[in-house]
Amino acid sequence: MDEVEVVVAHTERATLRVGDVFLKVDSDQTNTDIEVKAMALAPIPTPEILWRKPPVLALAALSGSALGRLGEPSPASSAAWAAAGAAIRKLHDAPLPPWSSRRSLEEIRTRLDDECEGLVANDVLPADVVTRNREVAEAALRPWTPVFIHGDLQITHVFVDGDQVTGVIDWSEAAPGDALYDLAILTLGHEEHLDDVIAGYGIDVDRAVIRAWWSWRSLCAARWLIEHGFDPDTPGAEFDVLRSQM
Structure with a gap:
C-alpha cells in the first residue's frame, strides 16, 4: 500500500x-463547490476529478512538479515561468465565472x-514596516475590470514539466x-521572475500595483499564517517581502 503523505493540514x-x-x-463545502465549478470552466489544465464524497474531494496527481516554493530558489x-504567465493570460481572457466576487473593494x-x-498592536512587526507597506498597498485599492482569476495562485499551485504548464x-x-x-501572488517572494511572467502574459502591466498586492497579501496573511502554525518570518517569506518594500 502507498504511504499517506500529509501535504497540508490545519x-x-x-x-x-x-x-x-x-x-x-474541507470544513466548508462552499469552497469545494467553487473549486469543482472553477476547474470545469478554466481553459487551462487542471487536475482530473476522480470522485467527490463530501467532505472529501479526490483528484488525480498532475505530472511534473510545482513551479517552486516561497522562500526557496x-x-x-x-521559459517555465513565462509559460505560467501565458496560462494566466488565457484564464483571464476566459468568460467570467457565473458567481460574484468573494470580496468587495471596501472589504479588501x-x-x-x-x-x-x-500587527502593530501585538508587536508582530515594527510599526514603520507596517506603515510603509500600508502606503504601498494603497495602489492596489482602486477600481478594476474584473476577469476570471484563480485567486490563490501561489507557486506551489502551478505545476510544470520542463517548460510546459501541466x-x-x-x-x-x-x-x-x-x-x-493573480500575477502578484504567483511572483510573491520571487521578484526575479516577474519579467518572465509578464513576458509570457503578453501585455505590459502596472508593476506598482503588483508590488502593492505583494504588500497587501503579506500584511493580510500574517495573522492567519501564525494562527495556523506557519511562520511568515522564514527567509524569503512574507515578512521578508514586507521588509524589501522599505
Whole structure:
C-alpha cells in the first residue's frame, strides 16, 4: 500500500496524498463547490476529478512538479515561468465565472486596515514596516475590470514539466477579480521572475500595483499564517517581502 503523505493540514482543511491520488478535506463545502465549478470552466489544465464524497474531494496527481516554493530558489526555467504567465493570460481572457466576487473593494480595504492595526498592536512587526507597506498597498485599492482569476495562485499551485504548464490546483478562491492580483501572488517572494511572467502574459502591466498586492497579501496573511502554525518570518517569506518594500 502507498504511504499517506500529509501535504497540508490545519483547522480549515487538509490535503493528503496516497500514491497518485490527492484527497482534499474541507470544513466548508462552499469552497469545494467553487473549486469543482472553477476547474470545469478554466481553459487551462487542471487536475482530473476522480470522485467527490463530501467532505472529501479526490483528484488525480498532475505530472511534473510545482513551479517552486516561497522562500526557496525556484528550480524552474525562465521559459517555465513565462509559460505560467501565458496560462494566466488565457484564464483571464476566459468568460467570467457565473458567481460574484468573494470580496468587495471596501472589504479588501477594511481587512487591510484591521490586519495592520493588529500587527502593530501585538508587536508582530515594527510599526514603520507596517506603515510603509500600508502606503504601498494603497495602489492596489482602486477600481478594476474584473476577469476570471484563480485567486490563490501561489507557486506551489502551478505545476510544470520542463517548460510546459501541466496544471493548476486549488481553485477554491476562483472568482471575478483583479488580474494583477493573480500575477502578484504567483511572483510573491520571487521578484526575479516577474519579467518572465509578464513576458509570457503578453501585455505590459502596472508593476506598482503588483508590488502593492505583494504588500497587501503579506500584511493580510500574517495573522492567519501564525494562527495556523506557519511562520511568515522564514527567509524569503512574507515578512521578508514586507521588509524589501522599505
